[in-house]
Amino acid sequence: xxxxxxxxxxxxxxxxxxxxxxxxxxxxxxxxxxxxxxxxxxxxxxxxxxxxxxxxxxxxxxxxxxxxxxxxxxxxxxxxxxxxxxxxxxxxxxxxxxxxxxxxxxxxxxxxxxxxxxxx
Amino acid sequence: xxxxxxxxxxxxxxxxxxxxxxxxxxxxxxxxxxxxxxxxxxxxxxxxxxxxxxxxxxxxxxxxxxxxxxxxxxxxxxxxxxxxxxxxxxxxxxxxxxxxxxxxxxx
Numbered sequence: 001x002x003x004x005x006x007x008x009x010x011x012x013x014x015x016x017x018x019x020x021x022x023x024x025x026x027x028x029x030x031x032x033x034x035x036x037x038x039x040x041x042x043x044x045x046x047x048x049x050x051x052x053x054x055x056x057x058x059x060x061x062x063x064x065x066x067x068x069x070x071x072x073x074x075x076x077x078x079x080x081x082x083x084x085x086x087x088x089x090x091x092x093x094x095x096x097x098x099x100x101x102x103x104x105x106x107x108x109x110x111x112x113x114x115x116x117x118x119x120x
Numbered sequence: 121x122x123x124x125x126x127x128x129x130x131x132x133x134x135x136x137x138x139x140x141x142x143x144x145x146x147x148x149x150x151x152x153x154x155x156x157x158x159x160x161x162x163x164x165x166x167x168x169x170x171x172x173x174x175x176x177x178x179x180x181x182x183x184x185x186x187x188x189x190x191x192x193x194x195x196x197x198x199x200x201x202x203x204x205x206x207x208x209x210x211x212x213x214x215x216x217x218x219x220x221x222x223x224x225x226x227x
Contacts, residue, residue, distance in 0.1 A: 111163040
């Protein structure tokens with residue numbers, strides 16, 4: 001069964017840092033693009049950033065709102081996708097979802113249940 | 121950035137109704153569009169990709185159409201489990217962006 005499980009959320013003060021992890025299972029992790037998507041309370045989803053597949057050297061893209069503050073990385077040995085967040089702002093408060101992108105069309109076909117980050 | 125405009129933002133419908141939601145993009149995205157369903161407290165669920173292709177396991181009452189800048193999601197016969205919020209999202213270029221959502225409520 002394809003599964004994504006996020007962890008690491010919590011309460012952090014403005015200006016602080018937090019590291020989220022996503023444990024992936026049930027599929028070939030290195031063959032898929034992976035994304036982080038967040039959703040602030042009462043708002044729609046917002047794309048945070050992407051890690052391309054191994055064939056594309058796990059290169060990354062970021063939303064302008066987080067570029068320079070957030071970093072996406074992978075640990076192949078653990079099938080884990082991480083999101084290192086620094087210089088956190090109150091507007092970063094959201095549920096953070098890890099998503100897998102389908103190999104051909106690169107749309108988000110599998111979502112984790114999310115982990116909550118509160119910056120206050 | 122590509123702007124995504126969904127309409128309506130909300131609608132009330134009855135069980136058995138045919139429902140159509142529209143998504144308009146500010147630039148040509150070819151067919152690089154997905155639709156998601158989200159229920160309260162849950163993660164979004166993929167319904168449609170490539171504008172009109174049904175995601176595996178999604179019932180055929182859902183259908184998508186369009187290309188370029190104008191897209192629609194149709195639910196052929198609304199059932200109680202379909203009351204949710206629906207989002208469109210493009211994956212044509214970076215940044216990826218979502219529409220504002222359409223909340224489908226019970227009339």
